[in-house]
Amino acid sequence: MDDGSLAEDPLDHLRRQIGALERTRRATAGPDRRLKADWRMAEVAVQEGVQAISGVSLGLGRIDSCFQGGGLPFGLHEATPADGAAPAPAMGFALMLMARTLAARREGRGLIVQSAGAEREGGGLYGPGLAALGLDPARLALVRVRRPAEVLQVLDEALRSGAVAAAVAELETGEQISLAASQRFNFWAQSHDSMGIVVALQPSGNSAAMTRWQVAAAPSEGAVAFARRRGLRRPRLGAPGLELVLRRNRRSAAGGGLSGRWIVEWDGEDCGFRTPEALPASVAGTAGHRPDAAVA
Amino acid sequence: MRRSPEADAGSALALVARSGGALRLTAVDARAEAEGLHPGLSLADARARCPEVRLLEADPAADGRALARLAEACRRYTPALAVDVPDGIVLDMTGGAHLFGGEAALMADLRARVTGAGFAPRMAMADTPGLAWALARAHDGDFVAPVGAGAELLAALGFEALRLAPDQLALLRRLGLRRIGQLATLPRAALARRLGRTLLDRLDEALGLRASPLVTALEVPPWRAERRLMDPIWLEDHVLAVIGDLAADLGTRLETAGLGARRLVLELCRVDGAVRRLQVATSRPVRDREAVTALFRERLAGLNEGLEADFGFDQLRLTGLLLQPLVPRAMQLSGETDGAADFAALADRLAARLGPDAVRRFTEHPERRLPEEGATLEPYVRGGAGAVPAEAARYAGAPLRPLRLLQPPQPIEVLAELPDGPPERFRWRRVARRVVCAEGPERIEPEWWRGPAVADAGPRDYYRLEDEKGFRYWVFRQGLYTDATPPRWYVQGLFA
Structure with missing residues (x-):
């Protein structure tokens, strides 16, 4: 190592280089409907001691840059609804993360665990709805357990086996994940490069989860504004909008935030998050749909 | 032959059922018989003869179930057995008695087990099922008929021993015939004309002159591995070890045939005769020792009431049902694991623990219009009627269907x-x-x-x-x- 680089921490130097590579790659790869390097697993291995960090890009540079390696790290993640809000958006967010992970790992399978009580309360998951989010229902299995405690047992088994790329567990009201369990899940998930996502109504007290998100639905403001400009009586629906608050981040990138707040839209076709303003509801197609762009 | 949990309660016991317009006794215990009660007596007469008789309603369905359970417990002696409704079980012990120390020892062992289960059996062993049927009902205690002595033994019995219809019995009585032996002096042709073929057929069957094949209760599943133990086992680890051995036995045979099992039944025979059946189903055929053991480990872990081993199990049977071709896969030299197979194995393990309906997959029924019927969830382990959805249309905008x-x-x-x-x-x-x-x-x-x-x-x-x-x-x-x-x-x- 020469003297010139001593001014900067070598690790930061490496991160910066990789970040630059990531940005150019993201810029050149259009929003192709096929899998692109952009949202293939960002297997960025930043050596930190002996542990390699890798993860899944969310498709939105603003969020990705918060994490070391430029993507949501493998491991355990928690999603909770914002205070007093309905749990549906948190579950939606978890499934979007799953869709993103499954898109990155072509052979990967997904497992969703719900207790019978949660299913009764919030409704059972619906195949065509999952497909519309970009999940392939043929690669999913849905486990319904009778006792709430079994949800975490199934999650444990799934993550430990290494047979799933992503597992989503929805906890019932009052159920929480213990510190020991979260450490175990985190370890299993990281050793198999998979995602474990726990959707709980209340945030757990103390957990080893890599990130913790608070999720609320975001009104389709773009669609409303669009309708107002055009003088339409009733706005149409935009893409699913979420207000994400990153409450905890155990893999924050240098210079990136430990926390953050974003309003994002889910693009089910490209299977990625995007900024709401980027694509008004009226735009029918993007450059990515043209055949010449698909070749690139 | 009925279970008598209250036999010691003191007073006579009888079962009643409605037949025609009246309530009549269908069964009586020994005390009631001593009081002069007998099946067929009307309830009013029975009360008059024995005021303190305790009455219970007859439940033929429950009797049938109890008989089937008893037959299942007798499967330890022979796979060829038939349930003889309403009150008998026929075991075909041809060539098998020596395994249990001879005919007398077999009968003693059978009696001990059946008595232990709370029944009072009448048993007989003879050349033909018909003869055994007759002798069991004619003699108290265990009766082993010498080979070839059928005609002699039968001659002394009444016509009830031939399982005839009541009107035929009445006719024989009117003709003054009391014992089967009396028929020997009469011409066969005339008998057949007067009394119908049934009488002679039954007689010939009992004497072995006419074939009377046993309609066995259950076909013997050929894909079965069995282990009889010198001493009972009750620890889960030991049971799992035996399951592993059975799976290896069965697996070797399945492999030779190029098959795997989608459904496996484990029968745990307890020392007291109770048989516990545990079933596991899988989403793809298995025959691997480790895979089968892992499935049963989950199944045992998922039992709410535990193993209920009590005094232990002395016989375990593993049967493969629903077999499908299973071609061995080439090992992947690249070291990559087969993601789909791993996932199916995980789903099978979870289904074994949580129940087959707990793990489900998304299926589509394009012929159905209503949203709740057009896309449903079906058990993962069963290849259901619904199609596995193809890669569906995705939407850049608002999804058309809810989550x-x-x-x-x-x-x-x-x-x-x-x-x-x-x-x-x-x-x-x-x-x-x-x-x-x-x-x-x-x-x-x-x-x-x-x-x-x-x-x-x-x-x-x-x-x-x-x-x-x-x-x-x-x-x-x-x-x-x-x-x-x-x-x-x-x-x-x-x-x-």
């Missing part, structure tokens, strides 16, 4: 609406919601070809709504404004 489906749809109270338009405001789960964005309608007509029950429900007009907080609902209006009753509104789905 979660409320089943059944929940009624909502629409507070403001325009005719033939989406609601402006509505109340669901006691909260009023103001609609900001809406799309629709999407009309889904019922499948009128499925009959009036479906067709009369009327068409559904679906709307996708977003309220001011950004929550999205999938609501529909059922019925038309032109109908006599005003249309009703329901919420059926929630979007992300």
